[in-house]
Amino acid sequence: MNTLQSISQTLKKWQKNYSRLERRENRNNINLKKNPEITNKQNSHKHNQSLWFRLVCKAHPPVMIILSLTTITGVVSYRFYNQPELGVGAISPTRIVAPRDGSFIDEKSTENLRRNTRNGLLPILREDENSTENIKLRIQGRLNQVDEARDILRGNPIIAESILSLEVQEYLRAVEDDKWRLIIENRYSLENLDKEDGLFGQSISELMVYGQRFDRAEFDNLINKVATQRGNYQTALAMLGDFSEINLSDKQVLLNLNEDSWEEAKVKVNDIVNRILTQGIPFGLPESIRKRTVDVHLSPYLSDSLQPIFLPLINNNLRSNLIIDDTETKARAERAALEIDSVVVSVEKDEVIVDVGEQISQSDFVLLDNFGLSRRSINWTGVVTSAGFTAGSLFIFMAIAHRKNKGRLRRRDQFLWWLLSLSVPFISIFDVGYNSLPAVGFLMSTFYGPTVAIANVTLSGGLTLFQTGAMGWEYLISSYASSMLAAIIAGRLRSREELALLGGGMGVTQGAVYFVATLASSATLGTFWYAIIPGALWHGAVGLIYGVLALGISPYLERFFDLITPIRLAELSNPNRPMLKKLATEAPGTFQHTMFVANLAEAAAQKLNCNVELVRAGTLYHDIGKMHDPLGFIENQMGSKNKHEEINDPWKSAEIIKKHVSEGIVMAKKCGLPQAVQNFIPEHQGTLLISYFYYQARKQGEEDSTLDIDESIFRYDGPIPQSRETGIVMLADGCEAALRSLKDATPDQAMAMINKIFKARWRDRQLEDSGLKYEELPIIAEVFVTVWQQSNHERIVYPKGALEMKPSSKN
Numbered sequence: 001m002n003t004l005q006s007i008s009q010t011l012k013k014w015q016k017n018y019s020r021l022e023r024r025e026n027r028n029n030i031n032l033k034k035n036p037e038i039t040n041k042q043n044s045h046k047h048n049q050s051l052w053f054r055l056v057c058k059a060h061p062p063v064m065i066i067l068s069l070t071t072i073t074g075v076v077s078y079r080f081y082n083q084p085e086l087g088v089g090a091i092s093p094t095r096i097v098a099p100r101d102g103s104f105i106d107e108k109s110t111e112n113l114r115r116n117t118r119n120g121l122l123p124i125l126r127e128d129e130n131s132t133e134n135i136k137l138r139i140q141g142r143l144n145q146v147d148e149a150r151d152i153l154r155g156n157p158i159i160a161e162s163i164l165s166l167e168v169q170e171y172l173r174a175v176e177d178d179k180w181r182l183i184i185e186n187r188y189s190l191e192n193l194d195k196e197d198g199l200f201g202q203s204i205s206e207l208m209v210y211g212q213r214f215d216r217a218e219f220d221n222l223i224n225k226v227a228t229q230r231g232n233y234q235t236a237l238a239m240l241g242d243f244s245e246i247n248l249s250d251k252q253v254l255l256n257l258n259e260d261s262w263e264e265a266k267v268k269v270n271d272i273v274n275r276i277l278t279q280g281i282p283f284g285l286p287e288s289i290r291k292r293t294v295d296v297h298l299s300p301y302l303s304d305s306l307q308p309i310f311l312p313l314i315n316n317n318l319r320s321n322l323i324i325d326d327t328e329t330k331a332r333a334e335r336a337a338l339e340i341d342s343v344v345v346s347v348e349k350d351e352v353i354v355d356v357g358e359q360i361s362q363s364d365f366v367l368l369d370n371f372g373l374s375r376r377s378i379n380w381t382g383v384v385t386s387a388g389f390t391a392g393s394l395f396i397f398m399a400i401a402h403r404k405n406k407g408r409l410r411r412r413d414q415f416l417w418w419l420l421s422l423s424v425p426f427i428s429i430f431d432v433g434y435n436s437l438p439a440v441g442f443l444m445s446t447f448y449g450p451t452v453a454i455a456n457v458t459l460s461g462g463l464t465l466f467q468t469g470a471m472g473w474e475y476l477i478s479s480y481a482s483s484m485l486a487a488i489i490a491g492r493l494r495s496r497e498e499l500a501l502l503g504g505g506m507g508v509t510q511g512a513v514y515f516v517a518t519l520a521s522s523a524t525l526g527t528f529w530y531a532i533i534p535g536a537l538w539h540g541a542v543g544l545i546y547g548v549l550a551l552g553i554s555p556y557l558e559r560f561f562d563l564i565t566p567i568r569l570a571e572l573s574n575p576n577r578p579m580l581k582k583l584a585t586e587a588p589g590t591f592q593h594t595m596f597v598a599n600l601a602e603a604a605a606q607k608l609n610c611n612v613e614l615v616r617a618g619t620l621y622h623d624i625g626k627m628h629d630p631l632g633f634i635e636n637q638m639g640s641k642n643k644h645e646e647i648n649d650p651w652k653s654a655e656i657i658k659k660h661v662s663e664g665i666v667m668a669k670k671c672g673l674p675q676a677v678q679n680f681i682p683e684h685q686g687t688l689l690i691s692y693f694y695y696q697a698r699k700q701g702e703e704d705s706t707l708d709i710d711e712s713i714f715r716y717d718g719p720i721p722q723s724r725e726t727g728i729v730m731l732a733d734g735c736e737a738a739l740r741s742l743k744d745a746t747p748d749q750a751m752a753m754i755n756k757i758f759k760a761r762w763r764d765r766q767l768e769d770s771g772l773k774y775e776e777l778p779i780i781a782e783v784f785v786t787v788w789q790q791s792n793h794e795r796i797v798y799p800k801g802a803l804e805m806k807p808s809s810k811n
Contacts, residue, residue, distance in 0.1 A: 064414045068394055071418070073387045075425045076467045080382030084374035088365045092354040096373055098347040104370040106343040109362060114340050123534075124328040125282060131321040132277050138317045139273050142243070143266050146254050149236035150262065153255060156232055157225040164206050164222075170256050171199040172226050173233040180230065183207070187223060188216070245312035253309060268301045269310055276318065283320040291315050326534045389466055393459040400455045401448070412561045413448075417456070420444060424460040425467050434475055434542045437461060438506050441483030442550035445490035446499070447563050453487035474521060475539070478514035482506045482543040486550075494566050496551065503547025511540020564676045569613035572677065573620055579671050583624055589635030590626045593736060594619065596791070600732035600739075604783045605725060608776060615725045618680030621673060622729060625664025625681065632656040650693035650700070654714050657690050661716060679722065684729045686720035686766040720766050727770030731758060731780060739788045747785050754781045 086092065159169055172180070179200060186193055190208045194201065211219045233255070240251045257265070276297060281290065294315045298307050345363045347353060353373075354364045368374040401409065401417075420443060423436045437457055444453035461480045465473065486506055493499050515536035558568050575581070584591040598619040605615040630636040631643050632653075644653045664681040694714035701707045721727035734757045742750055758777045761767055772780075 064411070064418070065394065065398075068414075068418050068421070069387070069391055072394075072422055072425065072463070073383070073390045075422065075429065076390055076463050077383045077386035078425075078429050078467065079469065080379040080386065082376050083379040083382060084365070084369060084376045085379075086360055086365070086368055086374045088360055088362050090360050092356055092358050092360055095356045096353045096368065098349055098351050098353055098367065099371060100349050101347070102367065102370065103344050103346040104366050106345050106363065106366045109343040110340070113343065114338075123324045124332055125280065125322040126325040126328070127280060128321050128323045131319060131323075135277060135317065135319055135321060136270075136273060139314060140270070142313055142317065143269065145239060145243075146262075149239040150255060152232050152236045152239070153229075156229045159222070159225055159229075163210055164226075165202075168199065168203045168206055169226075169229065172203055173229040174252055175200070175203075184223070187211075187219070243313075245316045246309055250309045253305065265302065265306060265310070269314065272297045272301065273314060273318075276314075277321055280322040281318060281320050282322045285320065290318060294318070324533060326537075330534060386466070389463060393463055397455050397459055401452050404449065404451050410562075413563075416447070416557070416561050416563075417444075421456060421460050425464050428464050428468055434539065435464060435479055436546065437464075437476075437479040437483035438486055438510065438543050438546040439550040441485075441487035442490050442499075442502070442506070442547060443554060443557065445487045446493075446550075446554055446565050446567075447557070449491045450488050453491065454484065457483040457487050474514055474517040477517050478510045478539055479543070481513040482510035482546075485509050486547070494570060496567060499551050499554075499567075500548075503544055503551055506547040507540045507542075507544030510543030511536045514539040558674075559672070562675050564614060564674045566613045568674070569617040569677075572617045572673070573613070575620075579624060579667070580620060583627060586627050587623075587630040587633070587636050589638065590623050590630065590633060593635050594623055596740070597622070597729065597732045597736045599791070600736065600784050600787050601729045603787050604728045604732065604780045607779060607783050608724065608728070610724050610728065614676060615728060618677050618725060619729050619732070621664075621668060621677055622680040622684045622733070623660065623664065624667050625660035625662070627667070628659060628663040629656055633660070644693075650696040651713065654690045654693040654697075657693070658716055661685055680726050680729055682717065683719060683721045683723075683726035684733050685716040685718075686730060687715050687718040688761075688764070688766065690714045690716070720768070721770040721772075724771045727767050727772045728780065730766060730770075731761060731777075732784070734761065735784055739784070742788070742792075747789060750785050750788055751781060754784050 086096075156173075161169075164172070182193065183190070183204070187207075188211075190204050190211065193204050207222075210222060236255055237248075237251060240254070243251060254262075272294075276293060291311070294311055295307070298311060298314075302310060345366045347367050353367045353371075354360055360368070365374065369376075397417075420436075420440045424440060425435075427435045437460065440460065441453050441457040444456050457480065461476065461483070465476055468476070486502060489502055489505075490499060493502065515532060518532050518535065554565075555568075557563060558565060571577075575584070580591075583594070598616055601615050601619050602612055604610075605612045626633050626636070631640070634642065637643070644656075647653055661682050665678060668678045668681060689711065691714075694709075694711065697707070697709050697714065701709045721730050735754050738753050738757060739750060742753070745753075755778075758781060762774065762777070
């Protein structure tokens with residue numbers, strides 16, 4: 001009870017100090033704003049002096065800091081709650097003997113043996129029927145090509161072997177062109193050619209014999225038959241042109257085989273291929289072993305002349321047809337692991353377990369722990385160390401988040417950060433082999449940007465590594481890699497479809513990193529790397545599931561925690577949204593005003609590196625309150641009589657004008673707009689004076705002294721712009737009507753009018769909380785003039801005759 005009272009008093013004291021500091025800042029603001037240079041310098045000095053105070057008291061309330069520190073520390077230090085003082089590696093302070101006989105199972109050593117058995121077991125392979133069929137079709141296709149080429153040769157004119165021997169016929173149809181040309185040119189005087197050149201000489205001799213026995217006509221007919229055979233032979237060779245695995249002479253052997261030998265060779269090749277594929281070809285089988293396998297199968301069945309031809313023909317078309325059977329492999333691994341006998345540590349009564357000064361081994365610890373001699377208790381040193389790491393991580397993250405969000409941090413944001421950060425070490429307690437880091441990186445980047453997300457997943461990953469004592473680091477590093485990918489990319493994407501693709505990339509990254517990390521850390525898996533593929537696929541699936549889960553719950557988190565993301569803002573900016581369609585229908589003039597203001601503000605926001613999507617969405621909804629009384633605003637009167645002239649009461653008219661803010665907030669809440677978008681409704685008007693009706697009231701006051709003219713009645717209720725985005729929209733809203741009224745003005749005249757409006761807003765102190773700097777106003781003014789010029793460009797004046805042209809009549 002005393003502790004709670006102490007915390008309560010501390011919180012009240014911090015709040016009191018913060019209120020005092022805030023009042024001091026308000027008193028100094030008037031003098032600081034008069035000179036922008038002094039303002040910037042003094043604000044910078046004040047920022048440095050109060051950074052620590054504001055970081056603790058304003059950006060991150062003490063209650064949230066205490067909640068985060070205690071809960072995360074409690075989870076991270078989980079392993080220290082029942083930690084043995086006499087653990088493995090500790091030095092025994094005394095001699096410890098066994099109080100009784102005992103035999104105990106060493107669960108840790110047993111599990112390590114079983115894990116190594118699971119990981120080192122060769123995978124079970126099964127035939128991939130599709131691969132087998134494709135290999136058979138590929139080799140059969142090669143044989144069919146040879147068949148088609150041989151079919152051409154079957155159409156050759158027949159020459160009896162009594163006229164030309166088969167050997168000479170094969171030679172002549174394949175002989176070089178120059179030698180064939182020599183025969184053709186000297187066919188009637190072949191006796192002049194050299195007859196001692198092997199088959200060439202034999203061919204000349206046989207042709208001479210035929211020429212001497214028959215007349216020239218018969219001789220020419222023989223020459224033409226040989227020429228036809230040569231033509232068909234060249235065509236057949238051309239059909240085997242893509243047979244890169246065999247040379248020209250091998251192709252000629254295939255074409256010259258007689259029909260019986262060729263048919264026999266085909267049957268044997270198909271049989272050999274079937275036997276090789278039945279035995280199976282595993283993935284990664286070295287080329288030399290595969291080639292030797294084919295050679296062993298060919299040797300008993302094919303002649304020595306055909307073996308060198310079919311060896312490359314078969315080997316080059318063989319592929320792996322065995323794949324890992326994940327189900328059977330896992331089942332076999334589990335059976336093998338269960339077959340490992342439990343490691344049992346035994347000791348007899350009064351036997352020394354560990355002597356004084358000795359280091360405690362794993363087997364010693366099993367005995368000590370089971371006898372209740374390991375002195376288990378809370379390891380306060382570990383808990384305090386955990387608290388220190390957690391506090392340091394929290395401070396680093398708070399500083400980064402505070403700087404990135406410029407101090408504008410909501411309680412609901414901090415609560416979401418706490419939940420996401422706590423989920424990572426909490427899941428690790430259960431030792432399931434994976435954690436929620438990928439989903440955290442995905443969501444943090446989507447909601448708060450890459451910088452905050454990278455900081456969060458890095459610090460959460462570091463705390464989890466400390467929590468687990470670096471055990472199972474392969475799981476952690478793979479999930480960290482996946483989460484970093486999500487943290488870097490998710491915040492830059494602008495559609496759900498892109499985020500869905502990112503989920504797939506997360507799965508691939510997590511699976512690949514797990515595969516590499518496990519392979520690098522295991523000496524036994526260097527040869528059998530495919531044994532860890534099932535685990536890599538599982539971790540890849542886990543990464544993908546976390547990506548899908550994060551994508552699925554993000555719309556609910558956006559709504560529940562009132563978050564704005566580029567995708568949600570893009571959806572809200574869709575002109576087909578019911579509220580915007582209603583605005584375009586019921587207040588068309590206001591809708592057109594809104595569109596032009598949006599163009600001005602969006603261009604300026606892009607120039608100043610503000611949140612362009614937020615500016616666009618906020619501007620589209622900033623005047624929805626005018627639908628409560630559209631004709632009360634001149635842009636919707638469209639030439640009809642001014643409603644306020646009929647009222648003739650500046651107080652009532654001012655009430656109508658001011659009401660578009662309060663009514664707009666009600667409408668925004670009803671349609672569920674985020675608070676960041678709702679802020680544009682009151683802040684774009686700030687506490688501006690409704691000058692037209694105020695001066696009407698003053699004029700009436702001059703005529704009637706009994707009237708009390710209170711300026712506050714004619715001012716909007718505020719607040720003034722609290723962000724650069726709402727400040728830009730205030731300026732754009734103020735300049736829109738003025739820019740539309742300019743017809744033949746020059747850019748300099750437009751600039752002068754804009755600067756006049758800007759100075760009025762600055763002097764009225766409407767921008768002092770927006771974060772806009774005085775030196776940024778000229779930049780915004782230039783952007784506004786550029787947009788005005790683009791929307792008011794000159795057009796060609798059509799001649800009167802062109803507008804009155806009639807279609808010409810056809811004769």
